[in-house]
Amino acid sequence: MTILSFLTEDEIKFQQKVRDFVQRNLVPVAEDIEQGKLEAWDVIRKFGKAGYLGSRYPSEYGGIGKGLMYEVLVTEEICAVHAGFDMARVASCILFAHPVFEFGTVAQKKKYLKPVAKGERIGALGITEPNVGSDVAGTETRAEKQDDSYIINGEKRFITNGPIADYLLCYTVTDPKVKAKQGMTAFIVETKSKGFEVVEEYDLLGMHGAHVGRLALNDVEVPEENILGEHNGGFRVVMAGLDAERTILAAEMNGVARAAMEEAIHYSNFRVQFRRKIREFEGISFKIADMAMKLEAARLLTFKAARMIDAGQRATKDAAIAKLYACEKAIESATEALQVLGGIGYTKQKPVERFLRDARLMTIGGGTAEILRYLIQREVFKEYDL
Ligand SMILES: Cc1cc2nc3c(=O)[nH]c(=O)nc-3n(C[C@H](O)[C@H](O)[C@H](O)COP(=O)(O)OP(=O)(O)OC[C@H]3O[C@@H](n4cnc5c(N)ncnc54)[C@H](O)[C@@H]3O)c2cc1C
Structure with a gap:
């Protein structure tokens, strides 16, 4: 541990490696991404192949098994060059993937975390709704049980990667009779599901390169096995x-x-x-x-x-x-x-x-x-x- 920087030798070496990778792969194209001439995800995939979407996740789930501290180092290096690019990356490999890593079953991690950590699939996090911003406990999107599935109805807005994502981590109310904290459930929704719709994409002041959109879920059927964490345990998942x-x-x-x-x-x-x-x-x-x-x-x-x-x-x-x-x-x-x-x-x-x-x-x-x-x-x- 070097006292000056509070980083270990291995972390310093890793930081230098990331910096070199960013110099070679992001610096030359950052302006094109800013101006919308190049899709950020065409470049993010390269970062996935190099392991820079999975610093915390073990190799069996597509990562490099180092820890969140290493993800912090990756993130600072990328954002020193282009923050919009990183917002798209982080929405997938942290906002979506991290709760899957923490709360997912082995099968869920293999199916959803691995391809996201490798940059082969894109994830998004769906908390915010038209009537729900800071007050997460006010979530209105509903999931109702039907045989072995749940039927989800609701709207999510300001969702980073929403318009292009493969998977959405979607917070819903499953028991409206109790306080939301006891009645919310998180689902992994595949966006190719019938009833999933991208309503609009926002034109943003900054963070160009990231696609942020409003989504509608109309009778989207999600299998019970796609519950992340416990049924009615969604509030704990969102907070962690x-x-x-x-x-x-x-x-x-x-x-x-x-x-x-x-x-x-x-x-x-x-x-x-x-x-x-x-x-x-x-x-x-x-x-x-x-x-x-x-x-x-x-x-x-x-x-x-x-x-x-x-x-x-x-x-x-x-x-x-x-x-x-x-x-x-x-x-x-x-x-x-x-x-x-x-x-x-x-x-x-x-x-x-x-x-x-x-x-x-x-x-x-x-x-x-x-x-x-x-x-x-x-x-x-x-x-x-x-
Ligand atoms: C570019 C962008 C990307 C985003 N990406 C995602 C995403 O990927 N997934 C996702 O789920 N969400 C995302 N969000 C949503 C973001 O997290 C919300 O915008 C944020 O939580 C605030 O919610 P709101 O905009 O509805 O504001 P509101 O909650 O309506 O707040 C409006 C104002 O009132 C203040 N306020 C509210 N309640 C209180 C209180 N109790 N005390 C004092 N002040 C209060 C707020 O601080 C704010 O200043 C994104 C937003 C943007 C703009």
């Missing part, structure tokens, strides 16, 4: 999944914050005004200091949450802190980096405007800033028995 998701979203934003800082460093070392490099003005160089400080802190929080999850510890507070801190700091750093670049930063000739657009999502998706603050204070009061 969110801890891993939030840790990875934090890592995504560390990548964006790093890229923004690096742009600001290089530009301020090159741009001359008043016959001096602008980095010589404290007004500029102190912004770099703040960016570096925020990134370092966000990274350590992210590493901590990932290590807790790898150790099998409950990381609800820690993952929420990491996600909220990293996301807010990434927005601040992207904003300040744009300021360092001045006018050119506001144009599409430089990627900083993209960093800002991409980062802006992250106090909304995966739990809004307000909900995360609520969750963190709740956990803190619990620690004091209050």
